[in-house]
Amino acid sequence: MGLLPRRYRVETYSGDMIVAEIIDNGKQEVIVKLPGLKGEIKARIKKIVDENTILVEINDKIYRVYMSGDGILINDEVSLINKIIELIPIGLKSSYSEKKITTIIRKGEIRAPLSGKIIDIKVKPGDKVSFGDVVALMESMKMVTEIKSDVDGIVEEVLIEKGKAVNKGTLIMRIKPLEKK
Numbered sequence: 001m002g003l004l005p006r007r008y009r010v011e012t013y014s015g016d017m018i019v020a021e022i023i024d025n026g027k028q029e030v031i032v033k034l035p036g037l038k039g040e041i042k043a044r045i046k047k048i049v050d051e052n053t054i055l056v057e058i059n060d061k062i063y064r065v066y067m068s069g070d071g072i073l074i075n076d077e078v079s080l081i082n083k084i085i086e087l088i089p090i091g092l093k094s095s096y097s098e099k100k101i102t103t104i105i106r107k108g109e110i111r112a113p114l115s116g117k118i119i120d121i122k123v124k125p126g127d128k129v130s131f132g133d134v135v136a137l138m139e140s141m142k143m144v145t146e147i148k149s150d151v152d153g154i155v156e157e158v159l160i161e162k163g164k165a166v167n168k169g170t171l172i173m174r175i176k177p178l179e180k181k
Contacts, residue, residue, distance in 0.1 A: 007087040019087070078107065108151045108175040112166040116140030121162050121173075127155045129175060136160075136172055151177040 010018045023031040029044035046055040046062060053066045066073040072081060112118075120137040123129060129149040136147040153175040160172045 112170045153177040
């Protein structure tokens with residue numbers, strides 16, 4: 001026997017909001033129901049490749065899903081999902097003490113890896129950066145963390161000033177990825 005359905009609000013980068021209901025049918029697959037969609041989508045995990053990669057079968061087609069701090073890639077393409085928020089019904093106990101929020105990061109969107117204070121911004125708009133370059137420093141719990149670029153590109157905008165406190169996931173800057181030749 002499956003568990004109670006779980007509901008999620010999915011926000012796309014275009015600003016659309018979709019509520020998805022996930023039902024565990026007890027057959028190593030889940031059923032996804034979307035409003036306005038007749039029927040349902042059955043998804044089955046075919047293989048867990050590693051801690052970040054799974055193969056999922058949906059409607060007899062296999063998709064490679066890779067999850068990292070850079071976001072979710074599906075068949076090596078960036079997904080269009082910005083956030084996934086679990087909706088927890090009031091009055092029902094949950095195994096979670098609070099709603100789980102996942103922010104999906106697009107390449108070039110540099111976000112705070114944890115809550116803390118920005119102590120230095122190493123770049124300015126127009127600067128060229130390479131993958132792995134330190135673009136900012138932050139302090140949290142008396143430890144300094146380097147924030148690095150996830151792409152080769154040009155800094156488009158810096159959104160946070162030195163000395164400002166930020167929460168985990170706060171967008172710090174945008175870097176426009178360079179075109180691959």
